[in-house]
Amino acid sequence: MTNIPQHSIPDAGISTRPLGTTGLRITPLTIGGAPLAPMPGTFRDVPEETGVATALAALSGPVRALDTSAAYGAGESERRIGTAIRRLGGLPDDFVLSTKIVRDLNSGVFDGAQARRSITESLERLGLDKVPLLYLHDPEKNDFDQIMAPGGPVEVLRELRERGVARSIGVAGGDLATIERFVRTGYFDVLLTHNRWTLVNRSAGPLIDLAVSMNLGVVNAAVFGGQILATGVGGSRRYAYREASPELLAAIGAIEEACRDHGVPLAAAAVRFSTRDPRIASTVIGTSRPERIEETLALDATAVPDALWTDVDAIAARVDPTHLPA
Known part of the structure; x- marks a missing residue:
């Protein structure tokens, strides 16, 4: 493993926010590393050198956070980021790199031994001996009691934080009821x-409120719902990796029309919806090419009139929850 050298942060005029009580400060945007590697059925394949170049641009640019996982491309995203870190000469000081421990991607087993294997392999791919932030990834795919059992993944995560392998630990997932149970542990x-x-x-919304009340930092990802809230219904018919219902497509179409009426790109509204929220420390935007970073910064810099938020809120309030992912 290599030690993390001390590098200064580029003076790009981008403010940072506290990430809960971790002591870390993070930029309002985080570059999402999932698209850096092949993920069939979710993202298009990205050539290795493009993935490495994108990671290098992320590590040396004004956005000072990059998120990945052992599950992204079965570790290939981490490996490409590790190559970029070595080319840069090490992970810059105060750069918030996050990765995630995962269940065995073949057997589905997620126990303490698998958690230790996962972080060991992640650090090897990244070429590091520690990371600023380490998540428990998609624990809803396994039994809650097993994940929480003595010697299980959560206990391993807490041990890694105590040993300094991870400065801070988090839980990352989609199923709200299950993730709430983990948040309420206080771990x-x-x-x-x-x-x-x-x-x-x-x-x-209620889960984010709960996390804030417990002094957790909140990171919000997938604000495009896949791609449909960037391209509109003409470019995609899927939301959150599955076919969207006609009712949900109608609501997205209405939001798209409201954005046109106010002269705001749909993608810009999708990004600003999250970054303007004072409860959210950082918003993860998946990026597959270096130029996408500047494009994302431009989206976040877009002025959005209050009247558009009023219109969008009214449309969202009419969406039947049964047409949304659980």
């Missing part, structure tokens, strides 16, 4: 929710 520093706090889906 985690950060909540990451995805696809459930967007222009059209407000279901994570």
Whole structure:
């Protein structure tokens, strides 16, 4: 493993926010590393050198956070980020790199031994001996009691934090009821929710409120719901990785029309919806090419009139929760 050298942060004029009580400060945007590697059925394949170049641009640019997981491309996202870290000469000081321990991707087993294997392999791919933030990834796919059992993944995570392998630990997932159970344990520093706090889906609101009340930092991901809240209904018919219902498509179409009426790109509204929320420390935007980083910054810099938020809120309030992911 390599030690993390001390690098200064580029003076790009982007403010940072506290990430709960972790002591970390994070930029309002985080670059999402899932699209850096092949993930059939979810993201298009990205050539290795493009993935590495994108990771290098993320590590050396004004956005000072990058999120990945052992599950993204079966570790390939981490490996490409690790290559970029080595080319840069090490992970910059105060850069918030996050990764996630995961269940065995073949057997589905998620016990303490698997948690230890997961972080060991992640650190090897990244070329590091510690990370600022380490998540428990998609624990809803396994039994809650097993994950929480003595010697299980949560206990391993807490041990890794005590040993300094992870400065802070979080829980990242989609199923709101299950993730709430983990948040309520009081063991985690950060909540990451995805696809459930967007222009059209407000279901994570109570969970975000709970996390804030418990002093957790909140990170929000997948504000495009896949791609449909970036491209509109003409470019996609899927929300949160599955076919959207006619009712949900109608609501997204109405939001798209409201954005046109106010002269705001749909993608810009999707990003600003999250970054303007004072409860959310950082918003994860998946990026597959270096130029996408500047494009994302431009989206976040877009002025959005209050009248558009009023219109969008009214449309979202009419969406039947049964048409949204649980």
